[in-house]
């Protein structure tokens with residue numbers, strides 16, 4: 266596999282990052298994951314916009330020439346790894362760069378941010394999309410800047426592992442008595458035909474797929490409310506599902522062993538899945 270690191274393409278086994286990199290020492294960086302179908306990046310503009318917002322949020326100054334080359338680098342990675350047909354994903358990470366000695370404050374002298382990008386084949390979880398998944402509920406112990414897609418993912422990885430240890434697929438995170446999102450996807454609920462989801466804010470990541478689901482809701486004339494699902498009404502709703510770049514639209518059958526609605530994927534999530542696939546594979 267060939268990857269891109271700081272201006273060069275190379276075999277991923279040859280890639281080296283300094284132990285002084287602030288991504289390694291502080292988790293001082295952001296990332297993006299984009300889906301690719303037959304060489305086309307799905308919602309590329311939206312991912313790049315979120316990347317720019319993340320860079321601004323972290324006050325990381327990526328050279329504009331380098332930033333503007335990102336789409337080209339992505340395409341070259343797809344070609345070098347023979348991923349221009351079929352399905353793939355592109356991973357991108359920017360950190361503030363390597364600075365020594367280690368200090369919490371930003372480096373006094375300007376350092377070059379580290380830019381890493383890779384492309385890999387992607388296989389959608391079609392059987393899970395059809396059957397639905399089981400989840401557990403966990404407290405959302407993350408910080409209050411969840412709108413930034415930072416590489417600080419420990420609460421997310423711990424929650425995901427806790428779900429796996431419990432024999433579940435993923436977790437539904439709860440903050441202040443309401444459902445926020447999952448460790449790697451946004452969450453929607455359906456009650457009496459209306460779609461509910463946590464409002465855009467610093468408590469969730471503004472998912473690109475979440476935005477697509479809202480577009481689909483409008484197209485299909487599904488009423489939608491930016492109102493979070495309360496934990497105490499979780500089992501009164503009819504449907505619950507995840508949305509995310511690698512998750513796609515994923516129905517949730519159960520939380521903590523208790524069924525949501527019929528305990529099977531419902532009609533609204535199926536209609537949204539269908540439309541989402543049309544858009545992704547058009």
Ligand SMILES: Cc1ncc(COP(=O)(O)O)c(C=O)c1O
Pocket residue numbers: 446447448449450451469470471472473474475508509510511
């Ligand atoms: C915490 C979190 N929420 C939501 C999402 C979904 O975002 P997107 O649809 O842009 O992939 C992700 C994706 O990784 C995520 O990590």
